Ligand code: AP5
C-alpha cells in the first residue's frame with residue numbers, strides 16, 4: 001500500500017508508523033527523522049534545515065521534496081510506502097503526485113490523525129526519542145522499561161530540541177495554516193480516512209488496521 005500519515009505534532013504518527021510498517025512490510029519515510037539525522041551529521045542539508053526546525057517552522061519545499069525524491073528510489077519503496085510528515089504543503093502534495101505519476105502509481109490512502117490541539121502539549125513535552133531508530137516514548141503514556149534508555153538497543157534516549165511548549169505553538173500554527181489544506185487536497189480525491197487520534201495507542205492501531213484491511 002501507498003500511505004500518507006498526516007496530523008499535528010504529537011498526534012501519534014511516529015508511534016503508529018512502525019506497527020503499520022511491520023504489518024504491511026513497507027518502506028517508512030519520515031521527513032522529520034531524516035532532517036534531524038542531517039542536522040546531527042551537520043550535512044549541507046542539515047545546516048540549511050536547522051534554523052527553521054529549531055523555530056518550529058517548515059523547511060523549504062525544495063529541500064524536502066529533494067529528500068523524498070531521493071529516498072523513494074530505494075528498492076524497498078517500490079511496492080509501497082508510508083510517508084510520515086510528508087507532504088506538509090499543497091505544493092509538496094502536487095510534487096508527490098507528479099513523482100508517482102511518472103512511475104504509473106498513486107497514493108492509496110491518507111490517514112488523518114485528527115486530534116484537538118489542547119491534548120498535544122502534554123504529549124510533546126513528555127516525549128523521549130531514540131534518535132537512530134526514531135522510536136518514541138512518553139514519561140507518562142509509554143514509558144521505557146528503564147527510564148532514559150531505549151528498550152531495544154539499550155542506548156540513551158533524548159528529548160527533541162523543538163519539543164518545548166513555546167516551539168509547539170509555532171509548529172501548530174504551521175500545521176493549521178500550511179498542512180490542513182493538504183488534508184482538503186486529498187479529501188477532494190476521496191482518499192482521507194479520519195482517525196480518533198486522542199484515543200490510547202492500541203485503539204488507534206485498531207482503527208488503522210480497520211481502515212487498511
Ligand atoms: P516531524 O518530526 O515530522 O514532527 P511533527 O510533525 O511535529 O510530528 P511529531 O513527530 O512531533 O509527532 P508524531 O505525530 O510523530 O507524534 P509521536 O507518535 O512521536 O517534523 C519536525 C520538523 O521537521 C518540522 O517542524 C519541520 O521543521 C521539519 N519538517 C519535517 N517534515 C517536513 C516537511 N514535509 N516539510 C517541511 N518541513 C518539514 O507521539 C508524540 C508523543 O505522544 C510520544 O511521546 C508518544 O509516546 C505519545 N503518544 C503517541 N500516541 C499516543 C496516544 N494515542 N496516547 C497517548 N500518548 C501517545
Ligand code: ZN
Nearest residue numbers: 013014015032
Ligand atoms: Zn513524528
Ligand code: ZN
Nearest residue numbers: 175176177180
Ligand atoms: Zn485548524
